[in-house]
Amino acid sequence: MPDLHQIPHLDEIAHHGEYHGVGKRVTETFADRYHHQNKVVPSLEDAIRLTGLRAGMTISFHHHFRNGDHIVNMVLDKLAEMGFHDLKLAASSLSAIHAPLIRHIQNGVITHIETSGMRGELAEAVSRGLMDCPVVFRSHGGRASAIRTGELHIDVAFLGAPSCDPYGNANGYSRDDDEGIACGSLGYARPDAAYADEVVIITNHLVAYPNAPWAIPEDEVDYVVVTDDIGDPKGIMSGATRYTKDPKELLIARNAANVIDAAGYLYDGFSMQMGSGGASLATARFLRQKMLDRGIHCRFALGGITGQITAMHEEGLIDRILDVQSFDLDAAKSLKNNHFHHQIGATYYASYLVDSAVDQLDFVVLSALEIDTDFNVNVLTGSDGVIRGAIGGHPDTAEGASLSVVVAPLTRGRIPTIVKHVNTVVTPGDAVDVVVTDHGIAVNPRRPDVKEKLEKAGLHVFTIEQLQQRAEKIVGVPEPIRYxxxxxxxxxxxxxxxxxxxxQIDEDA
Known part of the structure; x- marks a missing residue:
């Protein structure tokens, strides 16, 4: 045994037999100190002042309320009222409901934006030159990585939470009762909470300590603000996550399920992710029937989660759910009630800096606005060049999965979906394996193994050029966009x- 008295100063400590600790001991009961020893502040304005926010800093938000979010507009209105300017806004995504940001950009409150996506009037205005500084669009995995490395440094994160206790343990639902506004997983808020200098939780439902389980722990939270309104849960269920009945989309979904099966990725214990969009989400319905027919199950489903995925989990067809974003209220309720429905953070989900969950995917089914003859995919800008969507986890999952399947109709109205060159490359062609349309299937030449298996299964495979030419024959060649x-x-x-x-689109030509 070493002689402890040889350690400098330890002999003096042992001699006096005193321990001074790291803080003053509290002898009050938990119930007594509960009301004054917490992180709740009187108002949002008080929280903003306490964070030390000033011009030039970066503020962040999550988008788990999607088009029902009220936090961004509430905070920006308050910042404008308080006289703030020259702030950088780093939201995980922005929706049509955030049109009031136009006014805050025009007034100089916001001068920079980083996000995954943008829709509605705000996107229209940005596409027409609203901002002096270009918007930076990152994937969900890219954003989490940038926050982790400090490339995207967040000074103050304002995070809406449907339940939070006075010490800051926050979640996307309330465990104790049915009060509050459920948004489910807070996966995209977790990097912000972990790495922001200051974290403000804004909640409409203060619950008793401890709010367990939690998505965000108290040690990552600095201030808690209680307000009456943080969002509308009905806005979570947007058009991108609808339950389709469209015959064309159902045809595409059935063909996508057949592709996955024929390619050899539907086996007992497989893993999967369904992207947003009607045909992509509907693919799960056809996979479910195949699973029932063969008596096989899925080890885990990943990503943005819908009620149809949670229903399959409750049927025993899916063992585990890894939920980074709950796409509807059924998914949010399942997260609360099902032990093996687990919420994960964006880093765990899709960061390239770690062995993330997307790297464990057998297959992913993704939607697209455009695909070109090099298999590049655009999910961000419309056929008119206007920003209309979001990168989301599209490139993260396409690159990570063993089989990436992109589904889209051959044409939308009078607009071709398969084109010679996409307006905006979001996911590069070398990460895309198969394209499934209502007029046929194309396999990337980089995957001759997949093509051989599909043809062996009796699926007719076209070249991507053949599909592009068919689309052009149906709707003609669109006028080029002027920029x-x-x-x-x-x-x-x-x-x-x-x-x-x-x-910037050119409407003057």
Missing amino acids: KDRVVGVVMYRDNTIIDVIR
Whole structure:
């Protein structure tokens, strides 16, 4: 045994037999100190002042309320009222409900934006040159990675939570009762909470300590603000997560399920993710029937989770759910009630810096606005060049999965979906394996193994050029979009390198 008295100063400590601790001991009961020893502040304005926020800093938000979110507008209105300016807004995504940001950009409150996506009037205005500084678009995995490395440094995170206790343990639902506004998983808020200098939880439902289980723990939270309104849960269920009855989308979904099966990725214990969009989400319905017919199960389903995935879990068809975002209220309720429905953070989900969950996927089914003859995919800008969507986890999952399947109709109205060159490259063609349309299937030449298996199963495979020519024959060649030289958006790949830019549309020509 070592002689402890040889350690400098330890002999003196032992001699006196005193321990001074790291703080003053509290002898009150838990119930007594509960009301004054917590992180609740009187108002949002008080919380903002306490964070030390000032011009030039970065504020962040999550988007788990999707088009029902009220937090962004509430906080920005308060910041404008308090006289703030020259702030950078780093939201995990922005929706149509955030149109009031236009006014805050025009008034100089917000001068920079980083996000995964943008829709509605705000996106229209940005596409037409609203901002002096281009918007930076990152994938969900890319954003989490940028926050982790400090490339995207967050000074103050304002995070809405449907339940929180006075010490800051926050979650997307309330465990004790049915009060509050459920949004389910807070996966995209977790990097913000972990790495932001200051974290403010805004909740409409203060619950008793401890609010366990929690998505965000108290040690990552600095202030708690209680307000009456944080969002509308009905806005969670948006068009991108609808339950389709469209015959065309159902045909595509059935064909996608057949592709996955024929390619050899539907086996007992497989893993999967369904992207947003009607045909993509509907693919799970056809996979379910195949699983029932063969008596096989899925080890885990990943990503944005819908009620149909949770229903399959409750049937015993899916063992585990890894939920980074609950796409509807059924999924949010399942997260609360099912022990093996687990919420995960964006880093765990899709960061390229770690062995993330997307790297364990057998297959992913993804939607698209456009696919070109090099298999590049656009999910961000419309056929008119206007920003209309979000990168989301598209490139993260396409690269991570063993089989990436992109589903889309051959045409939308009079607009071709398969084109010679996409407007904006979001997911590069070398990460896309199969394209499934209502007019046929195309396999990337990089995957001759998949093509051989599909043809052996009796599935007719076209070249991507044949599908492009068919689309052109049906709807003709669209007029080229006219752009100005000015860059309004910078598109980052999942490793946070620039993959493309978005230019201001030219409506004067």
